[in-house]
Amino acid sequence: QKEVEQNSGPLSVPEGAIASLNCTYSDRVSQSFFWYRQYSGKSPELIMSIYSNGDKEDGRFTAQLNKASQYVSLLIRDSQPSDSATYLCAVNIGQAGTALIFGKGTTLSVSS
């Protein structure tokens, strides 16, 4: 059974701090990795995708991928109260599959 594991949290950080969210996956041949943000009562929204080992930056967000360790992370710099949400890690199924398997999510709370 392919799995994506995340710490459920809650992860609490003060405004302006760096939030670090982590994810591990079981399928060694997966090639596509995503982070989604989901506000309470809303549907998930894509915030980052990453396909190669290393870092990918987009504004205050940095995704990090280490395929050897089967590990994906998301850093949120200068955290804002509006970043308070559940963050879902998603990984494609199989080497070239387009379907995604999702982790159960990490709840982030940013206090002002």
Added chain:
Amino acid sequence: DVKVTQSSRYLVKRTGEKVFLECVQDMDHENMFWYRQDPGLGLRLIYFSYDVKMKEKGDIPEGYSVSREKKERFSLILESASTNQTSMYLCASSLRTGGFAYGYTFGSGTRLTVV
């Protein structure tokens, strides 16, 4: 603004009813997906389709079927609704590529209650 539209935001059905959940996307995406989301269980894949009239089972297809007669429309069918199918149902779509997956665009969800 590109969209994935789910026909109903809230739906209440009786046990044993046949239920249709509709999803339409205007992005000309090849791939479409149905998930359900439950507290503590996360998002689970029910069915997906990578082309018209094509379908693939996900992790939890039992009790469900799907239909894709047109590229933009993907329907989820609960053959005989049961209370354990009470859930939030999310439709999503994505582009098809040769070797990598694209991120999904999700619809706003249908909260189905079966009584």
